[in-house]
Amino acid sequence: MSERGSVADNVRQEGSGEGNRNLAAIGAPEIFQQLQKGVLGQDGALRFVSVAVFKHVTGKVPGNILLIGNSGTGKTTIMNNIQRLYYEVPEYRPFRAMTIINANLLVDSDRMEFRPERVLTAAEQRARSVLGKQPTADELKTAMERATICIDEVDKMASVVAGKPNPIGVVLQQGLLTLMEGEKVAYRTHAVVDGEEQAVTLDIDTSHMMFICGGAFEGLYDQVYLRVVKPGSGEKLKSHAIQTADGQVRIETRFALADFIKPEDLFTYGMVPQFMARFDNTVLLNDLTVEVLKEILIRSVDSPFVRSRRYFEVLNIELEIEDLAASLIAEQAEKHTRTGARALRGIFGKVANRLEFDPWRFEGLEEQPDGSHRLVITADLVRHRLGL
Ligand SMILES: Nc1ncnc2c1ncn2[C@@H]1O[C@H](COP(=O)(O)OP(=O)(O)OP(=O)(O)O)[C@@H](O)[C@H]1O
Numbered sequence: 001m002s003e004r005g006s007v008a009d010n011v012r013q014e015g016s017g018e019g020n021r022n023l024a025a026i027g028a029p030e031i032f033q034q035l036q037k038g039v040l041g042q043d044g045a046l047r048f049v050s051v052a053v054f055k056h057v058t059g060k061v062p063g064n065i066l067l068i069g070n071s072g073t074g075k076t077t078i079m080n081n082i083q084r085l086y087y088e089v090p091e092y093r094p095f096r097a098m099t100i101i102n103a104n105l106l107v108d109s110d111r112m113e114f115r116p117e118r119v120l121t122a123a124e125q126r127a128r129s130v131l132g133k134q135p136t137a138d139e140l141k142t143a144m145e146r147a148t149i150c151i152d153e154v155d156k157m158a159s160v161v162a163g164k165p166n167p168i169g170v171v172l173q174q175g176l177l178t179l180m181e182g183e184k185v186a187y188r189t190h191a192v193v194d195g196e197e198q199a200v201t202l203d204i205d206t207s208h209m210m211f212i213c214g215g216a217f218e219g220l221y222d223q224v225y226l227r228v229v230k231p232g233s234g235e236k237l238k239s240h241a242i243q244t245a246d247g248q249v250r251i252e253t254r255f256a257l258a259d260f261i262k263p264e265d266l267f268t269y270g271m272v273p274q275f276m277a278r279f280d281n282t283v284l285l286n287d288l289t290v291e292v293l294k295e296i297l298i299r300s301v302d303s304p305f306v307r308s309r310r311y312f313e314v315l316n317i318e319l320e321i322e323d324l325a326a327s328l329i330a331e332q333a334e335k336h337t338r339t340g341a342r343a344l345r346g347i348f349g350k351v352a353n354r355l356e357f358d359p360w361r362f363e364g365l366e367e368q369p370d371g372s373h374r375l376v377i378t379a380d381l382v383r384h385r386l387g388l
Pocket residue numbers: 038039040041042069070071072073074075076077078215216296300302303340341342
């Protein structure tokens with residue numbers, strides 16, 4: 001930990017005040033620590049993200065990044081946690097105008113036009129809610145120009161889809177790359193000028209905005225895999241040691257995209273080279289291991305177990321889970337490689353649904369001395385419910 005202490009300590013010391021540190025004094029390791037609280041098992045990606053945030057708030061170099069990761073591995077979660085960071089660190093107040101928008105909303109598909117004002121409208125709404133009521137034209141412009149723009153599902157906007165040209169994808173990528181390069185967009189709105197609310201046109205300079213794009217790039221995995229396993233490709237799959245819940249270790253030869261991806265693979269996938277060149281870094285998210293899935297199950301704020309525990313609190317029942325039970329659920333979830341941490345929900349649901357329906361008839365319910373109850377999800381219960 002740094003000498004200055006963690007971000008959380010500083011937030012505590014400074015309360016909800018403005019904070020008075022120089023932005024350059026909040027280093028990437030501190031940003032990283034804060035993001036780690038909500039994003040598990042993606043330390044490699046978070047280091048890039050932390051540096052990008054640092055670059056953005058200090059304003060000298062752009063920190064645009066592209067997040068690539070299978071469904072349910074944490075792309076949207078990373079975006080949400082950057083937003084949380086901006087809110088929890090008082091010094092980041094000027095950067096709170098942040099928006100997460102789906103790529104397909106940025107193109108008018110009838111007219112085949114890129115619509116940058118849709119990003120700006122979303123940024124404006126955030127800027128207004130941060131600034132309070134009736135900002136001046138200058139205040140609004142400044143807050144919007146510092147915005148962080150997250151564009152989700154950019155992979156759906158490839159220039160080629162299923163072997164066919166996808167013109168709408170080209171329109172989006174061309175439009176975005178111009179915006180990321182730093183464009184002046186004439187943006188019409190209303191703001192206070194000379195003490196009076198008026199219609200104004202703001203010249204929004206996008207060069208200091210941060211752009212974070214994300215996508216699952218589904219076909220990319222197969223595409224690169226096929227390139228790698230093709231006879232004569234000169235590449236070789238790597239072996240990884242995997243530990244099971246029962247403590248055994250087995251060696252698996254698994255394809256990991258990170259081991260093989262090259263920029264050309266993204267061009268083949270349908271990303272325009274000039275668009276890719278606008279990113280400082282392309283960041284690959286890991287597939288989640290059993291260990292990470294277990295952590296997410298036990299302690300992430302919106303995990304199905306944590307939610308269920310809150311539900312039982314209403315009934316004055318304390319819900320607990322055995323360590324092995326959590327491992328077994330995580331192990332089942334890991335088999336659903338296509339949905340990542342989302343698989344936890346369905347699997348945990350199968351285990352918990354009957355308990356939630358009628359906990360009072362469950363033989364494992366224990367009465368406590370104070371009259372409250374305690375309910376433990378055991379490994380046996382999990383095996384029984386999941387038919388393991
Ligand atoms: N690395 C992670 N750390 C903590 N929670 C995670 C992580 N990855 C996923 N989750 C949990 O799983 C759920 C889905 O994750 P998220 O929305 O971030 O996936 P995604 O990568 O954006 O997937 P998609 O490509 O389908 O949009 C969230 O509820 C989140 O809480």
